[in-house]
Amino acid sequence: MKAVISVTGKDGVGIVAKVSVKCAEFGANIIDISQTVLDGYFAMILIAEVSNLTMTFGDFVDAMTALGKESGLQIHTMHEDIFNSMHKI
Amino acid sequence: MSIVTRSDILETINMIQHENLDVRTITMGISLYDCVSDDVDKLCDRIYDKITTKAENIVKVGDGIGKKYGIPIVNKRVSVTPVALIGGRADADGYVKIAKTLDRAAKEIGINFIGGYSALVQKGMSKGSEALIRSIPQALTETDFLCSSLNVASTKAGINMDAIYMAGKAIKELAYLTRDRGSIGCAKFVVFANAPEDNPFMAGAFHGIGEPECVINVGVSGPGVVAAAIKRAGNCDFGTLADIIKKTAYKITGVGQLVATDAAKELGAPFGIVDLSLAPTPAIGDSVARILENMGLEHCGTHGTTAALAMLNDAVKKGGVMASSSVGGLSGAFIPVSEDEGMIEAVQVGALHLNKLEAMTAVCSVGLDMIAIPGDTPVETICGIIADEIAIGVVNTKTTAARLIPAYGKVVGDSVDFGGLLGTAPIMEVSPFSSAAFIQRGGHIPAPMHSLKN
Numbered sequence: 291m292k293a294v295i296s297v298t299g300k301d302g303v304g305i306v307a308k309v310s311v312k313c314a315e316f317g318a319n320i321i322d323i324s325q326t327v328l329d330g331y332f333a334m335i336l337i338a339e340v341s342n343l344t345m346t347f348g349d350f351v352d353a354m355t356a357l358g359k360e361s362g363l364q365i366h367t368m369h370e371d372i373f374n375s376m377h378k379i
Numbered sequence: 380m381s382i383v384t385r386s387d388i389l390e391t392i393n394m395i396q397h398e399n400l401d402v403r404t405i406t407m408g409i410s411l412y413d414c415v416s417d418d419v420d421k422l423c424d425r426i427y428d429k430i431t432t433k434a435e436n437i438v439k440v441g442d443g444i445g446k447k448y449g450i451p452i453v454n455k456r457v458s459v460t461p462v463a464l465i466g467g468r469a470d471a472d473g474y475v476k477i478a479k480t481l482d483r484a485a486k487e488i489g490i491n492f493i494g495g496y497s498a499l500v501q502k503g504m505s506k507g508s509e510a511l512i513r514s515i516p517q518a519l520t521e522t523d524f525l526c527s528s529l530n531v532a533s534t535k536a537g538i539n540m541d542a543i544y545m546a547g548k549a550i551k552e553l554a555y556l557t558r559d560r561g562s563i564g565c566a567k568f569v570v571f572a573n574a575p576e577d578n579p580f581m582a583g584a585f586h587g588i589g590e591p592e593c594v595i596n597v598g599v600s601g602p603g604v605v606a607a608a609i610k611r612a613g614n615c616d617f618g619t620l621a622d623i624i625k626k627t628a629y630k631i632t633g634v635g636q637l638v639a640t641d642a643a644k645e646l647g648a649p650f651g652i653v654d655l656s657l658a659p660t661p662a663i664g665d666s667v668a669r670i671l672e673n674m675g676l677e678h679c680g681t682h683g684t685t686a687a688l689a690m691l692n693d694a695v696k697k698g699g700v701m702a703s704s705s706v707g708g709l710s711g712a713f714i715p716v717s718e719d720e721g722m723i724e725a726v727q728v729g730a731l732h733l734n735k736l737e738a739m740t741a742v743c744s745v746g747l748d749m750i751a752i753p754g755d756t757p758v759e760t761i762c763g764i765i766a767d768e769i770a771i772g773v774v775n776t777k778t779t780a781a782r783l784i785p786a787y788g789k790v791v792g793d794s795v796d797f798g799g800l801l802g803t804a805p806i807m808e809v810s811p812f813s814s815a816a817f818i819q820r821g822g823h824i825p826a827p828m829h830s831l832k833n
Contacts, residue, residue: 294388296388296389296392324385335385335388335389347447348443348446348447351446351447351449352446366392366396366449367449368391368392368447368448368449368450369447369448369449370383371448371637372391372448372449372450372634372637373383373387373388373391374383375633375634375636375637375702376387376391376630376633376634377383377384377387377390377391377630378383379701
């Protein structure tokens with residue numbers, strides 16, 4: 291199962307590192323990253339394989355949200371099925 | 380991107396973050412047939428035990444699914460078998476006892492509404508139904524989360540005018556008994572024609588007579604998403620507009636189906652239906668009225684509103700059915716006045732009146748919903764308003780309903796604030812001319828013809 295993690299906020303040094311370190315720590319394997327900075331605004335979409343998390347998916351969502359709060363970023367973690375159900379026939 | 384495109388991901392996130400996309404309700408329908416007893420106390424014990432067992436985890440499961448998909452699931456609710464069918468030999472006091480039991484069970488499991496304090500009286504009234512109707516004012520005054528409904532008419536049975544008269548009296552009494560809270564009791568009572576048996580939305584939800592032991596129904600929402608999509612489309616013709624609404628409804632409903640499937644699995648109950656409704660809230664950006672205005676109407680309620688709503692309602696259904704394996708409930712755009720900031724404004728600027736709302740209900744779900752009228756409105760006038768609304772449903776083979784609040788002590792120009800999702804209702808003007816002699820006739824209006832349609 292895959293999760294889509296979106297990260298947005300003011301650009302700064304080490305955002306990708308912070309998020310990817312947490313993913314590694316929790317056993318989320320990053321399989322796709324798309325990232326850009328527009329007018330100093332950072333936006334990243336990260337897709338991760340989360341079948342082997344060291345915690346429940348709910349706790350992973352909370353941990354990533356908390357990381358966002360600590361870092362002044364907005365981090366949303368969502369199961370991939372919501373995108374499939376909305377955008378695929 | 381490996382699964383869906385980057386723009387699809389951003390679109391979904393934007394809908395949730397900025398356009399108020401949410402799942403309005405997961406409602407568990409629970410049959411109470413096996414609770415019956417000739418002893419009211421025993422009946423109440425069985426009801427309490429069954430609800431708190433079957434729906435014990437509904438809030439936890441709902442919140443968990445919300446977290447998994449990153450989408451708010453606003454309400455978790457329960458609907459039960461119409462209580463008049465299982466009340467047995469209970470008198471009005473016995474019914475109030477059942478009402479309090481349902482309320483207590485709702486509080487125990489942490490849901491915010493429980494529906495099904497209901498009777499189906501379209502053709503006539505059993506003793507139990509009559510006792511239940513008489514108990515409604517006290518039952519809804521002495522409980523917090525209980526919702527009540529009556530089905531007073533159907534296309535096949537015609538209109539039970541005696542039941543409408545009783546409902547009108549109950550509404551008036553409820554308004555008085557809850558006068559210190561803006562007559563809020565009336566917001567928990569709805570009168571139906573052709574009531575759907577699998578509706579997950581309150582106040583009208585009940586677990587119909589042909590439903591399984593336990594079932595999960597989900598109501599989607601998303602007026603803000605549709606309004607934003609229409610605004611982005613700019614100046615296009617109606618065909619293009621209908622297509623945009625259909626595609627948006629497909630996406631919204633897809634989320635509902637996903638949530639319903641997950642909830643059913645986790646709660647160990649079969650999936651019933653997804654209700655394809657655009658359900659507004661008082662929040663800015665969550666309004667059905669604004670959708671109509673984004674189509675090009677200066678204010679909701681002006682000429683063209685009924686046509687705009689008809690198109691919206693139809694396109695939502697066409698887009699939604701494709702995304703769900705089973706659709707039911709009310710399925711259409713809701714037009715409650717107090718729960719929709721655009722409707723409230725339309726009333727306040729004088730663009731929207733009761734007569735136009737009545738016309739709008741002929742082309743959408745559900746009916747005259749959350750409409751506050753002067754506190755001194757005579758019972759027979761209230762019944763006249765209900766009868767008109769019900770007749771529209773009966774003749775057009777659709778569901779219609781009335782949820783009217785004769786706000787005690789209030790007059791046109793005032794408004795009444797219920798707080799939360801129920802919102803703020805400006806008092807609307809009713810006709811000063813009497814319906815009394817008409818309503819006082821009593822009896823039954825026969826079922827309509829189904830040929831010679833004109």
